[in-house]
Amino acid sequence: EAGVAQSPRYKIIEKRQSVAFWCNPISGHATLYWYQQILGQGPKLLIQFQNNGVVDDSQLPKDRFSAERLKGVDSTLKIQPAKLEDSAVYLCASSLVPGSEQYFGPGTRLTVT
Amino acid sequence: KNEVEQSPQNLTAQEGEFITINCSYSVGISALHWLQQHPGGGIVSLFMLSSGKKKHGRLIATINIQEKHSSLHITASHPRDSAVYICAVRREETSGSRLTFGEGTQLTVNP
Numbered sequence: 001e002a003g004v005a006q007s008p009r010y011k012i013i014e015k016r017q018s019v020a021f022w023c024n025p026i027s028g029h030a031t032l033y034w035y036q037q038i039l040g041q042g043p044k045l046l047i048q049f050q051n052n053g054v055v056d057d058s059q060l061p062k063d064r065f066s067a068e069r070l071k072g073v074d075s076t077l078k079i080q081p082a083k084l085e086d087s088a089v090y091l092c093a094s095s096l097v098p099g100s101e102q103y104f105g106p107g108t109r110l111t112v113t
Numbered sequence: 114k115n116e117v118e119q120s121p122q123n124l125t126a127q128e129g130e131f132i133t134i135n136c137s138y139s140v141g142i143s144a145l146h147w148l149q150q151h152p153g154g155g156i157v158s159l160f161m162l163s164s165g166k167k168k169h170g171r172l173i174a175t176i177n178i179q180e181k182h183s184s185l186h187i188t189a190s191h192p193r194d195s196a197v198y199i200c201a202v203r204r205e206e207t208s209g210s211r212l213t214f215g216e217g218t219q220l221t222v223n224p
Contacts, residue, residue, distance in 0.1 A: 042199055042214030056211055091156065099203065104156035
């Protein structure tokens with residue numbers, strides 16, 4: 001069974017630029033999560049999708065971050081414009097249903113200079 | 114104060130030692146997860162538990178719901194166990210199954 005795929009693995013941009021991350025969850029997993037992990041901290045949930053609907057985006061900085069999962073499979077997370085404090089690893093995870101075990105992708109390491 | 118606290122923050126051990134990592138939480142939970150994160154960022158789920166004890170190979174996880182405390186034990190530790198171990202809880206009232214994470218314990222096992 002293929003795991004959660006993410007791309008790119010690494011990205012370096014300048015502040016005020018835009019960036020997008022892509023996630024392909026495990027086939028059949030209805031729930032998809034995006035996390036932000038700042039160095040030295042645990043992951044923080046940014047947004048949770050159930051199929052193509054948003055379940056929880058209370059911690060998403062909506063003035064600059066957006067995410068979509070239009071067909072209920074792949075998802076993209078966008079930052080526009082980026083700030084220095086957005087430097088982090090962005091993790092995507094999926095689960096069969098809400099509350100079941102989450103499977104994490106390898107993450108995208110973003111550096112904003 | 115974080116809702117999920119781990120101790121120690123950093124742990125160095127010699128190969129073969131018995132290792133314990135602790136997790137305390139301050140909210141009602143429906144489940145607790147132990148995760149392993151290797152350099153490069155990838156996270157692997159080790160255990161998900163809501164009561165008692167689970168064992169997988171050299172790893173053992175226990176939880177005491179009354180005391181709001183969980184421990185992760187590694188028996189006969191090996192250098193390949195070196196990683197960050199993260200405790201995460203799913204709060205009882207969270208309909209969206211959001212996990213709240215501890216800050217992790219950096220484990221280094223020396224040969």
